[in-house]
Amino acid sequence: MNLKSVTIAAAVVLPLVASAQAKRITSPDLQMTPVVENPVTSVKNQFRSGTCWCYSGISFLESEAIRLNNIKDTTAYPDFAEMFIVSHSYQERAAKYVRLDGKLNFGPGSEGDDVLDVVRDYGLVPQSAQPIVDYGQGDKILPNHSELDDLAEAYVKVIATKPNKTVSTAWQKGFQGIMDAYLGPCPESFEVDGKTYTPQEYRDSYKINPDDYVVLSSFTHHPFYTKFQIEVSDNWRWNSVYNVPMDEFFEVLYNAVKNGYTAIWGSDVSEAGFTRDGYAFLVDPKAKDKKVAGSDQEHWVGKAKEEAKEEKKNTEAPAEIEPTQELRQKWFDNQETTDDHGMHIFGIAKDQNGKEYFMVKNSWGDTGKFHGIWYASMNFFKGKTMDYIIHKDALPKDLKKKLGIK
Secondary structure, three states: OOOOOOOHHHHHHOOOOOOOOOOOOOOOOOOOEEEEEOOOOOOOEOOEOOOHHHHHHHHHHHHHHHHHOOOOOHHHOOOEOHHHHHHHHHHHHHHHHHHOOOOOOOOOOOOOHHHHHHHHHHOOOEHHHOOOOOOOOOOOOOOEOHHHHHHHHHHHHHHHOOOOOOOOOOHHHHHHHHHHHHHOOOOOOEEEOOEEEOHHHHHHHOOOOHHHEEEEEOOOOOOOOOEEEOOOOOOOOOOEEEEOOHHHHHHHHHHHHHOOOOEEEEEOOOOOOEOOOOEEOOOOOOOOOOOOOOOHHHHHHOOOOOOOOOOOOOOOOOOOOOOOHHHHHHHHHOOOOOOOEEEEEEEEEEOOOOOEEEEEEOOEOOOOOOOOEEEEEHHHHHHHEEEEEEEHHHOOHHHHHHHOOO
16 A cells, blocks of 8 residues: 555654644544454554555455355464565565666555465465564564665665666575565475475465455546556556446445455545544545654554543544545545555444444554454445455456456
């Protein structure tokens, strides 16, 4: 995912970098009741890293493994290693950056389908097989990639200038060494429950086929029912999405979730209605910017005022804008809708007033009123979704036919 005018990495992990962000609304006091709650693994914390795309993608694949293998025992839920994916993704982007003489967005941010590309080419590994790196800052189990991101970018920028007039045969080994030092060496084989796997064999043991997943979006600057390369800087692989009308775009996911599927969700979270307490509403975005820095959560939704008195909460959701296809396009074109953050949609809930929301697993740790879960209104989803990824079997037959998907 990407920030409005700078790479998410620069805004998230560098403490002295300020960024623009909407003033948040005061959260209402809503009581949420799940209508459909598909299985998900525990909430993780991306901490000071721009890797939401990977955390949401891995969470999604863990839910897919649970669904595809009908795993009922929660103690048997998989825990796939995020940094195995991040390492391979970084190395592939570095190679492309050098090939393009540095004319490519380079940083830790990416799109959710990057996870599928890495899994297709390299497989999956359990967290137990991927070494956890101690950065010497008391956050051994939390990723702090400030130094890594700066170092990786500086390294590839030097290589892209070709100081020896030609590109050396050693630079990729050097770059892999950086990844191994900061993310842990990626294992070529490992043992689980007494059986030895390669990453590809481990992926296949969970019946995960990356080619079974599709990316849907909804914009009018390309024809509907065709594919296009979504124009955001973190789409460095230049992958394509399927373009469908907004109402169909929404209905496909709504019905899919009701039928047991989950989705990787790419969305704009730099909105007044995306609160730190776990809500997302499509409210009037006009608000003065404020500057924040620090963790990924603090970057997008601000820091808690520890000494502030608890305000009396409203028991109704705020009034929302009714999104239209035209508004979606306007917001995308003028960059009011930006490619900010990847999350994992896994359910549908209702508040005490009967209003429906998508249940969203975030990657900011056990935070907010709902311990790392966000509730996104249907209007917010319709208006501010960049794209989502879902299993092709969740698509209606008529839509598959229109898109040419078998």
